[in-house]
Amino acid sequence: MDSENSETHTQVAGVVVENKQVILKKFIDGIPKENDMEIKIEKIQLHPPNNNENDSILVKNLYLSCDPYMRGRMRDFHGSYIPPFVPGQALEGYGVALVVNSDNPDFKPGDFVAGITGWEDYSLIRRTEQLRKITPDDDIPLSFHFGLLGMPGLTAYAGFFEVCSPKKDEYVLVSAASGAVGQLVGQLAKLHGCYVVGSAGSSKKVDLLKNKLGFDEAFNYKDEPDFDAALKRYFPQGIDIYFDNVGGDMLDAALGNMKVFGRIAACGMVSLHSLSDPQNMRNLYNIVIKRIKMQGFVQSDYLDLFPRFLEDVTSYYKQGKIVYIEDVKEGLESGPSALAGLFSGKNVGKQVIRLTHQ
Amino acid sequence: MDSENSETHTQVAGVVVENKQVILKKFIDGIPKENDMEIKIEKIQLHPPNNNENDSILVKNLYLSCDPYMRGRMRDFHGSYIPPFVPGQALEGYGVALVVNSDNPDFKPGDFVAGITGWEDYSLIRRTEQLRKITPDDDIPLSFHFGLLGMPGLTAYAGFFEVCSPKKDEYVLVSAASGAVGQLVGQLAKLHGCYVVGSAGSSKKVDLLKNKLGFDEAFNYKDEPDFDAALKRYFPQGIDIYFDNVGGDMLDAALGNMKVFGRIAACGMVSLHSLSDPQNMRNLYNIVIKRIKMQGFVQSDYLDLFPRFLEDVTSYYKQGKIVYIEDVKEGLESGPSALAGLFSGKNVGKQVIRLTHQ
Structure with missing residues (x-):
């Protein structure tokens, strides 16, 4: 398994790929609108970080989460518990991703992770303390890791x-x-x-x-x-x-x-x-x-509650005692409208974006 | 001491006296104004209650307290923690009084009490569970029992x-x-x-x-x-x-x-x-x-805290670690303006009314 992942790593390392991103155009004050964001495509090499920051990893994003709190990061306001987004750069948010490349001994290519990532196809993540490894489970959709179980x-x-x-x-x-x-x-x-x-x-x-x-x-x-x-x-x-x-x-x-x-x-x-x-x-x-x-x-x-929460809610879900409704939109392009739609209640259930990689 | 009090009781029992009262004219909605209240004088006999309600007592009011919460009782609103006043009748509030007459074995003529009483010279109090006996102390003004210590x-x-x-x-x-x-x-x-x-x-x-x-x-x-x-x-x-x-x-x-x-x-x-x-x-x-x-x-x-509160605050006061400022108005007639004055901040410190009995 490790050698297979290393091989994948080597295969993709030199490849130049398009990296589609959802960009915040500028800070907003009111309700987020679709055209407050735009799609940008950059070309990137899937090379190893090699930047002496030995905890950074490169991930391929699979699912992204639209959450109302993100609106707070679209404002030019620094007094909250989380800093604002940077205009001109990709949004950030919760997501589930596959590790492609890693300088961090805790994460290996092929690992699935959940946590804060970018609104883009590939993200170089330096703050890996905001990621946790997850084990795929046939009974639990991957996107649940930033929804029901996130x-x-x-x-x-x-x-x-x-x-x-x-x-x-x-x-x-x-x-x-x-x-x-x-x-x-x-x-x-x-x-x-x-x-x-x-x-x-x-x-x-x-x-x-x-x-x-x-x-x-x-x-x-x-x-x-x-x-x-x-x-x-x-x-x-x-x-x-x-x-x-x-x-x-x-x-x-x-x-x-x-x-x-x-x-x-x-x-x-x-x-x-x-x-x-x-x-x-x-x-x-x-x-x-x-x-x-x-x-x-x-x-x-309340992160100290996380283990008990995860155990309780996973157990309720597997026993059929609770259900969880998701609203899944396809493709990063759907991100701006999906995020804006939260504020007019367009979503029916947890708003999820499934990335489709070419 | 007991025989002396009984004698006082007997002396006043047959006397007809004027009982000055502060009446709520009608329910209000806005800020209490002086003319929302009026002074009324009734004649009463200071007779023993003799009404088979063996817990009622007759008191002579000495000090009355003006408190902002009383405004809530001037409205026609029954959803609060305390019922409204009755228009046409005397207001009620915290006060310190002297027991004149008692059917209740827990209170004797001559006792000082603090608690809920009427805005009038004399009050017949049936709900004695809202009264507590106090011991006069030269270092503690009586009015403190509905202020600093109330x-x-x-x-x-x-x-x-x-x-x-x-x-x-x-x-x-x-x-x-x-x-x-x-x-x-x-x-x-x-x-x-x-x-x-x-x-x-x-x-x-x-x-x-x-x-x-x-x-x-x-x-x-x-x-x-x-x-x-x-x-x-x-x-x-x-x-x-x-x-x-x-x-x-x-x-x-x-x-x-x-x-x-x-x-x-x-x-x-x-x-x-x-x-x-x-x-x-x-x-x-x-x-x-x-x-x-x-x-x-x-x-x-938080009444369970009352004993600890009383001990702590009395001790701080007697040690000179805290002071308490009162604004004392003379006579029941000053009641309406003193109560209304709370809402424009006329009072400097705790608003107290000292009753002057003729």
């Missing part, structure tokens, strides 16, 4: 269990409920004995939530002119836990319908058109009156 | 230590910093080794904060056209803990200046003109990006 999965798991402190029989609202994080939150909540209602943006998604993902109820927020009335209908007794992926008006309506000692996991605010736009909040005072805890979090603060 | 004190103590999880050397912002709660929060934070900045609404209050209450810095928010710029000036490194008594624009500005893993104790939103008015929030997304925990709380959820 960042969104850990986000759901840590956010629900650690931030929301759920108890059996509690009433749980999940927004963006059919998305990469929401669909797992809802299923974990059901397995935990909670009553779960999801909001989503199309009748197709509502149907998936009720009939495939096992939510007790679901509604299309676009059909609800009054979110407060909708929540009062679905939660006449109030909400114990709101897992918030959207912010904005749904957060405000949820604040008005929380029970005393309710908990809000603030996971994302994908509804905001621009982070600098003001939001009209009418119900913030409920935080005081109802003694609500609202807590922002990112999964990377 | 609800506002426990609010500061529980909110700071339990909700904010402070660490030495952290940077703390306190709003309404010279108020009943804020002045103790700041002093506890200093004793804990934090750097503390207070905001208040007059140069007199700023002077007290810096020169009497030991805050590291203080500013008059009315002199700051741009709260964000002010906070950047006082916290160039960001804020670890914001103890929020005001909500609104200061909360929004603080959200924009929190450090990663910052904590916000949501104690009150006294700045809101009307709870149903929308607030423009520009910085809520920081809750996600900075992993901020924002938590509402009320002191009554």
Whole structure:
């Protein structure tokens, strides 16, 4: 196996190939649009790094992940937990890749890796601490390593269990409920004995939530002119836990319908058109009156949970206790529209890009 | 002593006296105004209750407390942790009183009590579970039992230590910093080794904060056209803990200046003109990006801490490690303006009403 990989390595080392990339044209402020990005093709040699940085590896990207947090990296803002992208260069994000070439003794050609890579056919990765080797498993799609079993999965798991402190029989609202994080939150909540209602943006998604993902109820927020009335209908007794992926008006309506000692996991605010736009909040005072805890979090603060998360969720999946819906687009060219589409809810399930290499 | 008290009891029992009361005229929506209340005088007999409710007591009120939470009881809203006042009847609030007459074996005429009583000269109190007996102490003003050593004190103590999880050397912002709660929060934070900045609404209050209450810095928010710029000036490194008594624009500005893993104790939103008015929030997304925990709380959820709080704070006070500033108004007639004045920051320190009985 090693010798075979070495041979492959040698074969490709001198070859010049086209490296297609998705480039951020310039920093943005509002919602990412398809034409904020462009496709660029460079020619590269698949040579070994040979640059005295003995931990860099060259990978061939197989799957890329579209995630809402990436929008934050498209802004000229350096105060977040992750630096912005570099205009003119390829985007970065979670992906699954095959090691082609390696200066790093921990990675060998032929290894499959998951972690942060480039939005391009081939990536030279220097920060290998953001990669982990994965073992292909016929029962687990490779793309699950950045979905159900990756960042969104850990986000759901840590956010629900650690931030929301759920108890059996509690009433749980999940927004963006059919998305990469929401669909797992809802299923974990059901397995935990909670009553779960999801909001989503199309009748197709509502149907998936009720009939495939096992939510007790679901509604299309676009059909609800009054979110407060909708929540009062679905939660006449109030909400114990709101897992918030959207912010904005749904957060405000949820604040008005929380029970005393309710908990809000603030996971994302994908509804905001621009982070600098003001939001009209009418119900913030409920935080005081109802003694609500609202807590922002990112999964990377809970990496110590990763082994337990991986074991639990893999086991649930293999036992058929949870499902995971992906929306797979073909080819790097589909990247800009797929990423932009997240913000208008075009994706049905976890948005995945499958790279097709010529 | 007992026989003496019984004698007093007998003496007053048949006497008809005027009972001056502060009445809520009708439910309000906005900020309490002086003329939302009126003075009414009824004649009452100081007779023993004799009503087969063997836990009721008649008290003569000595000091009453003006607290911002009382505004919530002036609204026609039943979803809070405490029911609204009854229009046409006397307001209720924290006070210190002398027992005149008692059907309850736990209270004897001559006992001093602190707890919930009426805004009137004499109150018949049926819910004695909201009263505690206090022992007069020459070193402790009676009014401290609803201030430094009462609800506002426990609010500061529980909110700071339990909700904010402070660490030495952290940077703390306190709003309404010279108020009943804020002045103790700041002093506890200093004793804990934090750097503390207070905001208040007059140069007199700023002077007290810096020169009497030991805050590291203080500013008059009315002199700051741009709260964000002010906070950047006082916290160039960001804020670890914001103890929020005001909500609104200061909360929004603080959200924009929190450090990663910052904590916000949501104690009150006294700045809101009307709870149903929308607030423009520009910085809520920081809750996600900075992993901020924002938590509402009320002191009554922390009553198990009361003995430790009382011991700690009494000891600090007697050792001269903390001071407590009161703003004492004379006479029940001053009640409506004193209560309304809280919402425009007229009070300098804890607002107290001393009753003068003819």
